[in-house]
Amino acid sequence: MPSATAQVATARPSRYIKQLVSHLGRKAIAELAVDGRAEITFAGRGTCVLKPSGPHLELIATAGDLEALAGIQDVVTRHLVRFATQEELVVDWTPPLSADAMQIIDPLADDYLLTHCTQPDELLRELVAETREATGGASAMQIAHDEGALLTMLTRLVGARYAVEVGVFTGYSSICIARGLAEGGRLLACDTSEEWTSLARPYWERAGVADRIDLKIGPAIETLRALPADPVVDIAFIDADKESYPAYYEELVRRLRPGGLIVVDNVFLGGRVLDPAFQEERHVAIRGLNELIAGDDRVDAVMLPVRDGVTLARKR
Secondary structure, eight states: EEEEEEEEEEEEEEEEHHHHHHHHTTTTEEEEETTTTTTETTTTTTTEEEETTTTTEEEEEEEESSSHHHHHHHHHHHHHHOSSSSSOOOOOOOBOOGGGGOOOOOOHHHHHHHSSOOOOHHHHHHHHHHHHHHHHHGGGGGHHHHHHHHHHHHHHHTTSEEEEEOOOSSSSSHHHHHHOOTOOOOEEEEESSSHHHHHHEEEEEEHHHHHGGGEESSSSHHHHSSSOOOOEEEEEEEOOGGHHHHHHHHHTTEEEEEEEEEEOSSTTTTTTGGGOOOOOOHHHHHHHHHHHHTTTEEEEEEEOSSTOOEEEEEEO
């Protein structure tokens, strides 16, 4: 589903949003939230989200095809310009963009982020290089070093003594979590690949964390379901097969102690989760999990635009 955005300079964004909701709501479904965000749904065509953003009115139009998108843009633009009797508004839409072509982070900002966080040590750099050489294109599954630094920091902040990792790959994230554990802490690392985790083991030894990691090879859902039901998990990291994310989350959240944290990786799936046109099992699973967590009264959650999207869910 193509989308387009516009940033309209105006000192009256909230006023125009209310006018558009009132007028277009006669022939479309229009909802206005207390915080000023509005969403107008045009039956069979698509939607337009309107948000006040400082001295701008932010518009996000999404539709099923380019023709429908152009129609929504035209309707919103015409009415907005007509309502502006005290100023001249310029509504300049970006070119249509599909979700899978979306850049979550601009390359310039991405490089700046990577160079302005705690840098990985030589051991982690070597692991990255060996993973790239040994796994080829699959090396993209390895987390970036800023996300690794985040995992270590979060593990330390919650004072974790018992951590669970679903999806080990070659062990980069395992090292980051294990390094953040409190004295005597343990990490249960779940994966199905002997081949990839065999690359991890020597690095765990060299990092001095091998004695803190319990690796379980086999279906992670079985490993999780075999755990005691007691809420003793301090932090959990989910980064494995996307289709099983909802099941992993459910098993972990019930075993999470109050104040404990679940970290969910890849909640954007390259932007495809934002577009309902993508209906593969993994897209549906992550989209559903995102909705579940947002409305889950067992946790407080925040979704962050870190790498491919990271959700933090803290047990109440």
